[in-house]
Structures are given as C-alpha cells and as structure tokens.
Amino acid sequence: MEDRALQYPVLKDAQPFYFEGSHVGILVSHGFTGSTQSMLPLGRAYAEAGYTVCGPRLKGHGTHYEDMEQSNYQDWVASVEEGYQWLKERCDTIYVTGLSMGGTLTLYLAEKYPEIKGIIPINAAVEIPEMEPLKDAAEPRFLDAIGSDIKKEGVLELAYEKTPVQSVKEILKLMEEVKDQLDRITCPAFIFVSEEDHVVPPLNSQLIFERISSEDKELFYMSDSYHVATLDHDQEAIIENTLAFIQRQLGKS
Template structure:
C-alpha cells in the first residue's frame, strides 16, 4: 500500500546522527513529527543520535490514515528502532499519546531497551470504545491540539477516521495486557488535565510496569500535547537528566 498524498511540511521524519546513545521519539495518533520536533532537536543538541519516525498514514491526509492498521504503526517505529540499533550502543524510547503506547509496546518486545519515557500514553480510551465495530460515521471531529498554551497549534488531522479509532483500541488493549513485561527504567509524564487521554492511564502504567527503577512526573501546566505546551522545557530537562543518569 503506497501512500498517495504528499507529506505535509513539518511532518517529515527526522534523523540526527550523534553519539552512541540513541533516542527514538514517537508522535501520537492523528498527529505528526511536529509535536516531537522540539524534543528531537534538544536531544540532538545534547549530542545524542535521534530518530523521529513518521507513523504510516500520518502527516499526509486523514484518508491515508484510514487505510492503515496498528501493525503499520508498529512497523514504522520498529524501522526507526532498527535504524538506531545499527548506529548506537544503547537506546531510549519516548512517545506522546499513542506514541507512548508504542513506546510501551517496544519495551514489552525488546528488553534490551535501556529506558522509556511515555508522555500521556494511552492504554484505555473509554470515550472511543463506543465506536468499536461501528461502520458509521466514517470520520469524527479532530482530537488534535489539546494544548493549554495560547497560540500554539499541533500539526494534526482535522478529521479522525473511525476505523483508525478501532485500530488504536486494539493496540492499547494489547499493550495494557502486557505491562508487567516491562522491566527497563521508566520516567512517566502525566498531565494533570488531559482532554484526550484520561490521566488514569499513566497511573495504571506506572503501577503495573515491573520496572524497579521508575518515576512519575505530573505536569501541572499542560494539556494532552504536553511536548508543545507550557511544560515543554521541564520535559526536556527531566528526560535529559534521566537519559544521562542511565547511560
């Protein structure tokens, strides 16, 4: 399945070659790499090797996303992980929203991952469950740009395909069932107020991963897209500290 629409400006994947420590940076559902670019650039400036893959069907058009499955999204991040493995001695993974879900998925499957940093990760989306098995409507209104900071906009789709909602529900359920397989170091960020993913998701993640070395940080001044919100500098500072401590 070839993608037919051009990739939007600022939605391109990014690759920065640096030192022997690699960081995989994963964007969220209906979003794009634009939401993770500030983190990617900060990690590059700190001397790390960075990969920010574009999830298949994202950063183009929502009709493209409609044709993709959660396995396609897994393939996208595994390709990025492989790119880092060929260049780095150790790898950390961070992701926002569904990017956080995919971060957890990778940690469940690849125990060699050194540490994970899920940000408002999704494992239980009750508001979306009413669309399980639904054929209509085909699209819902956008879920992007849940940002507290004034004047900041996320590059995300203006419509959400219902069949894509069904795909993220499958992914979330699978990841949720295997949280206890995660043993690597973990730094979990959770926004106190989030209008897309209930904060209880991060509480459950933190409680159920088997990592002995884990920390949870509450974000008091950001909504869902925290990587573009008021706590962006805090996230960057704390993640850099976490990574440097665990190298």
C-alpha cells in the same frame, strides 16, 4: 483497496527526522492523528545534547486522514520498529519516548525488546473509555479532530482535521495488546502525565506506573499543559527531566 498514499504527499513539517550523534540513541514517536511536528522540539534538544535521534513518521500520518484510514496498528508498530532498527545500526544504548499513542508504541517496544535501556512515555494511552463504543460502529466514517489539545495560546499541533473511525478501532486493538503485557516491562521508566488532559485520561499513566515491573520508575505530573505537552508550557520540563533521567541511567551502566 488502492493505495491512496501516492495521492497525498507528506505535509510540510511532518517529515521524519534523523540526527546523528553519539552511540546513545533516542527514538521519539508522535501520536495518533498527529505528526513529527509535535516531537521535533524534543528531538532537536536531544540532538543538541549529543545523542543520536530518530523521529519516525507513523504510516498514514502527516499526509491526509483518508491515508490514515487505510493504515492499521501493525503499520504504526512497523514505523517505530524501522526507526528502532535505524538506531540499532548506529547505537549500542537506546532510549524510547513518545507522546500519546507514541507513548503506547514506546510501551510496545519495551515489552518486545527488553534490551531497551529506558522509556519516557508522555500522556501515553492504554485505555480510553470514550472510544470503546466505536469498536463495532459501522457509522460514521469520520469523527471530529482530536489534535491541538494545548493550553499555551497561539500554539497549534499539525494534526488531522478529522479522525477516521477505522483508525480508532485500530488504536483500541493496540492499547488492549499493550495494556495486557505491561508487566513485561522491566527497564527504567520516567512517566510524564498532564494533570488535565482532554484526550487521554490521566489515570492511564497511573495504571502504567502500577503495572510495569520496572524497579526504577517515576511518575511526573505536569500542571501547566494539556494533552500535547511536548508543545505546551511544560516542554522544557520534559526536555530537562528526560535528559537528566538518561544521564542517571548512563551513570549506572
């Protein structure tokens, strides 16, 4: 299959972002069909607090949904691992945060790299029952968009207008792999969950909280945001609580 990525330039506001700061780094991952636009306000806030920040663009994202259709979950893992390596070259302490599938990838990294000092999943996904019937579906090729589940009026997420069914099959594989190994996570965790989410059932975060082996873990409920909480009313609460969580962890080390 030809590589259509060359035909689709990266959209404005979907570029990866990098901020160099202290020896403490934060990896910031966007979600499924979304882009770095959903995480940039957080990235900027963490950089202003003095941290080194990396916000990778997941392969197949931020261009065109046909581009995403050709990427698989290993490609998305490789995208965050590349960002993680970039941080490791500059930092000796690394935290990871992510929205939606970015939260799933956050969990994946914590399972694979026990040296990660802490994780901050935001409406992370490990099981979405509505997607399950598509596991073996041959048709249709594309579904409706799932982006911009935001309560705050006038705010839009830079996300695809269609969702490739092939990509749904890939996230199902990723979620299953991550869910099966949640008990491998031992680092401190601060888990954000929207009480009302029309994309990822909030019970996902409860399941994550219960299954990870971390002794230091907290579940923080957001009452005024939908799925894309990083662009919603609770954006400041996410930023403030994340910075406080990291400060607490740094104080213990």
